[in-house]
Amino acid sequence: MVKMRPVIGITTYVEPATWGVWHNLPTTLVPHDYVAAVTGAGGRAVLLPPDDLDTDVLRILDGLVLSGGSDLGPELYGAPAAPQTVTRPERDAAEMLLARAALTRDLPVLGVCRGMQLLTVAGGGTLHQHLPDVLGHDRHRPAPGVYGEHEAGFTPGSRIAGLMGEDTRVHCFHHQGVDDPGTLTVTGRAEDGTVEAVEDPRHRFVLGVQWHPEVTRDKRLFGALVEAAA
C-alpha cells in the first residue's frame, strides 16, 4: 500500500503557448511554481483544466488552490468593465462553479491573487478594477514581469497572522484589488490600505492572499493548506 499524500488540485488556464517547434498552441497551463510549492509542502498536485460541465473532480481532492491569472469578469459582481480589465469568461465560469462547490463541501481552499479575488466575489464581494486609479501609484505591479515587494500588516489572532509570524514581506503583481470583501473577513492590508488577505472563519480553511506565495514556495501557507487537507 503506497502512502497517500493529500491531493491538491490547482486551477489552470488556457492560453496559446509557444515552445520548441510549437507556436501558439492552445495549452492548459499554470506556472510550475505552484506545483513545486505544493510538492515541497508534502501534497500531490494535480492540475485542473477549466471545465464548466461539473465539479465531480472535487471527489478526489483534499484541497484546492485557486491560482492567479486574468481579471475576473466584472459582470460577476455587477459592474461594467473598465478599460484596463482583461478577462477570460470561460475560466471564470469553470472556476466560480468549482470554488462554490468546494466551499459547500468545506474543502480547504487557498486563493492566490486572482484566486483571492474569486473567493471574494463568490462571497458576494466586489473588486476595484484598476488600483492605480484608486491609490494613485503602481507599486503593486511595478512593471511587466516585476513583482512589487512590500510589508503587509495582519490582524492579530487571525490565521494569516499566525502563519506569517515575524516575516511579513510579500511579493505581489496585480492591478485589481478587493473593494467590498462580501462575507469574508479582511485579515491583512498593505500600508496603502490595499486588502492583502481574506479569510472565512466559518470554514475549516479558506484563505485568500493577494500576493504570490508560490514564487517563494512559501511553506508557511502551502504547508498549512496541505496540513488542513490531510
Place this chain on the structure above:
Amino acid sequence: MRRPLIGLTAYAQHVQYGSNEQVVGMLPMSYVRAVHATGGRAVLITPDDPGTDVLESLDGIVFAGGGDVDPANWGAEPHPATDSDPVRDASELLLMRAALDADLPVLGVCRGLQVMAVATGGSLHQHLPDLVGHDRHRAAAGTDPLAVDSSAFGRHDVVLTPGSAARSLLGARLTVNSFHHQAIDDPGSFTVVGRCPDDRVVEIIEDRNRSFALGVQWHPERTGDLRVFAALVEAAADSSGLGRTALAA
C-alpha cells in the same frame, strides 16, 4: 454526475504565452478536449518526485506525447538527434509500471506508446530516418496532415492485425497523422497489432491480458477520430464500477 477521472501526464516546460515566459506545468488542450468529448474528466499529472500514490485517485490514465525517451533506459547510447528529459522519463516510467501493476486502464499516445514499451523491457529505434530512409513520419509542427488540402507528408495508413482488440475498435485499416522520429523496436510485454504498410513501422500495441492497455504512435487527439479515447473512458467507467450510464451525458 460522476465522470470517469482520467489522468493525463503533463510536463514542466519553459514556454512563452502572452507577455509571459516561464516554466509552466502544461499540456496541449487537444488532449483535454479529447477526454472531455468522450465523457471523461481530465486532470493533469505533472512529473513529481517518485511517488505513484496519485493513481489511487484515477479511473484511467493517458501517457501523452512529448520529447524523446532517454536510451539509457534500454541500455543504448544516445543518437545525435535524441533530445530527452530524464526527470519526465523517470516519473513516467514509474507511473507506467505502477498503472500496469494496478491494471488501471492505460492509453499511450506517441511518446506514451514508447514509454509503454520501454517500461516493460522493450526498446526504441532512436531516429527513424536511419532505419527507413525517410522522415515522412514527422509532419511539420502545427500542420494537420489529415486536412483535405495538406500534402501527404506525415500522413499514412495503419494496417491492423486480424483478431486484435485494436482491430475490433478501429477496423482493418485507417489513415493517421504522424509526428515522431523515434519508434518501437522491441515492444516489451506488449503485442504489436498494427504497422504502417509502407515501411513496417510499429503503429499500435496492446495487451489483451489487461483490462485496457493500448498504445498508438499517431495523434488521435489532433483529429476528429477519438475512438481510442472513447474506449479508454469506457474501460475506466467499467473498471471503476461506474458503468456505461456515467457516459450517457
